[in-house]
Amino acid sequence: MNLSYRIYYVFLRNLVSYKRFVVPTFLVSLIEPLFYLITFGIGMGAYMGQFGGKPYLYFLVPGVLVSSVMMSSTFECLYGTFVKMIHEKLYDSLIATPVSAEDAVAGDIAWAVFRGLVSGSLMMLVAILMGILPGSLLSSLLLLLLMIFVGILFASLAMIVTSVSPSFDFFNYYTELIITPMLFFSGVFFPLDRFPAWMKTLSNFMPLTHAVKISRAVFSGEYESGLILNFLVILVLEMIAFYIGIKMMKRRLIK
Amino acid sequence: MSILVSARNLVKKFGSLTAVDGISFEIREAECFGFLGPNGAGKTTTVRMIHCVSPVTGGTLIVNGLPAHINNRALKKMTGVIPQEIALDNDLTVYENLIVFAHFFDIPKREAKKRIAELLKFVELEAKRNSKIDALSTGMKRRLLVARALLNNPKLIVADEPTTGLDPQARHLIWQRLRQLKSQGVTLILTTQYMEEAQQLCDRIVIMHQGQIFKEGVPSKLVEEEIGREVVEVRVPKEEDEKIIQQLSSFSCGHERVGDTLYFYCRDGQGLMRRMIELDLHNYLTRPATLEDVFLKLTGRGLIE
Known part of the structure; x- marks a missing residue:
């Protein structure tokens, strides 16, 4: 792994180009959570009664927080990276400078984490404005930290997919067959307790399940020792x- | 003059395909060295190994005293690359393209700004400083690529078909700038399919074909040695070849038949032309021999695919 501080330069390049997309992406990042929170939280929540003594929204928000990080960082490393690699040949220019292929890929992962963090924080902001407050200030800070870990995970997984993708269409397999089901099997919208045993087992294989568990505990401030295992x-x-994603991207970039 | 690049039995394979097949060459400091060849000859693959973005499969390749390797950041730092494809950052403006690239080379911001101002002047793009890439013509984009390649004050510039798809004005501007750089002591490595470009810029060239070097030398000498001074093209039916060749045998020309044309390569073109007038041949053309003739003679006049 030939990584260096130049990851930051790649991140910076993305930040400079982001200036032009910042308004639309912020809007999307704000509207999408509102959509979830209003339809599921308020609409469905009306039928759900209390969850552990609190309204349904308290159950929903922590799950939606991490899943929005998952979505943002995944899409950034799928479509964003693919465009830069194939359509704009940006990676080819990068690796002709002292920036290594590993720096370039890691820089894009760092960028995707940032995008995830922005989505997650905006969503938290919306929740707070709706009166759904995290347990404490410490909870909010820990949630931000969790978002970084979740972001690295899903950005890296998406890199692996991008490294073998012949075209945009290929991404549909990943998003439709893995990411979308994960959203419903990971306990974001409802508890997993009443799943049959095999479904519970399946959901344990989904990384988002573990992230949701931690997020929910951090949000409410009610921790239990099993969370260490989730983490x-x-x-x-x-x-x-991260390791495999970088290695596979490098194999695609350097010929 | 010291040697900047030295290759010994250099080999590059992509799976079962051998793109570069055991070539050896030396590039001196401050010269312009050209790789000529048809598409797929291995020119780009060779220069990509020199500027450390493609791993060497076999043989040795030493650049500035160091083995070329994809992790060799020191070599990348002293090299400027003008890529074949227009690989500019479309999300950024002209200025942003350059400032972002300056980061990659660890150039401090103040110095980078000064350098960018100079370079935009050098490639005559000052007026386009804040334009987006989409708004530039192909010629402007190529000039921006030249400016980008010069940000790090490179000791070595690798230009991979730098004028493909340009109109004559834009092409001449790029040639002038490249010559200017050479006069400042920069070593220039050029790949091209344009023989005129090689004659305009290169001190020495190699002609590549199917991954091998066919010929090496100084462009004008190569023309003289391989072809002579003049080329006479005669368009006559093939059946008359023998007769004409015999009629012109006193001029000791080399000859070659390709398609509808009979080519004569000679030293004394004027005498030959007088003889042609005497023979009352109509469909002929006399012109100075060029590198293109050498190229076509060596690589074959047939279509290479």
Whole structure:
């Protein structure tokens, strides 16, 4: 792994180009959570009664927070990176400078994490404005930290997909067959308790499940020791995905 | 003069395809060295190994005393690359393209700004400083690529077909700038399919074909040695070849038949032309021999695919 501080330069390049997209992306990042919170939270929440003594929105918000990070960072490393690699040949220019292929890919992952963090924080802001407050200030800060870990994980996984993708269409397999089901199997919208055993097992194989569990605990400030295991799953998985993602992208970039 | 690039039995394979097949060459400091060849000859693959973006499969390749390797940041830092494809950052303006690239080379911001102002002047793009890339013509984009390649004050410039698709004005401007750089002591490596470009810019060239070097030398000498001074093209039916060749045998020309044309390569073109008038041949053309003749003679006049 030939990584260096130049990751930051690649991140900076993305930040400079972001200036032009900042308004539309902020709007999307704000409207999407509103859509979830209003339809599911208020619409469906009306039928749900209390969840652990609190309104449904308290159950929903922590899950939607991490899933919006998942979505943003995934899409950035799928479509964003693919356009830069294939259509704009940006990576070819980059690796002809002292920036290595590893720096370039890691820089894009860092960027996707940032995008995820922006989405997640905007969503938290909306929730707070709606009166759904995290347990404490510490909870909010820990949630931001969690978003970074979740972002690295899903950005790296998306990099692996991008590294083998012949075209945009290929991404549909990943988003429709893996990411979207993950949203429904990970306990974002409803608790997993009443799933049959095999579904529970399946959901444990989905990294988002672990992120949602941690997020919910941090949001309410009610921790339990099992969370360490959830965190380890995310940490180990993201280290592996980061390593493989960079290696596979490098193989595609350097010929 | 010291050697900047030295290749020994350099090989590059992509799977079962051998793109560069054991070539050896040396490039001296402050010269312009050209790789000529048809599409797929291995020119781009060779220069990509020199500027460290493509790993060497076999043989040795030393650049500035160091082995060329994709992780060799020191070599990348002293090299400027003008790529074949217009690989500019379309999300950014002209100025942003340059400032972002200056970061990649660790150039401090103040110095980068000064350098960008100079370079925009050098490639005559000052008026386009804040334009988006979409708003530039192909010629302007190529000039911006030249400016970008010069940000790091490179000791070595690799220009991979730098004038493909340009109109004559834009092409001459780029040639002038490249010559100007050479006069400042920069080493220039050029790949091209345009023989005129090679004659305009290069001190020495190699002609590549199917991954191998066919010929190496100084452009004008190569023309003289391989072809002579003049070329006479005669368009006559093939059946008359023998007769004409015999009639002109006293001029000791080389000859070659390709398609509808019989080519004569000679030193004394004027004498030959007088003889042609005497013979009352109509469909002929006399012109100075060029690198293109050498190229076509060596690589074959047939279509290469």
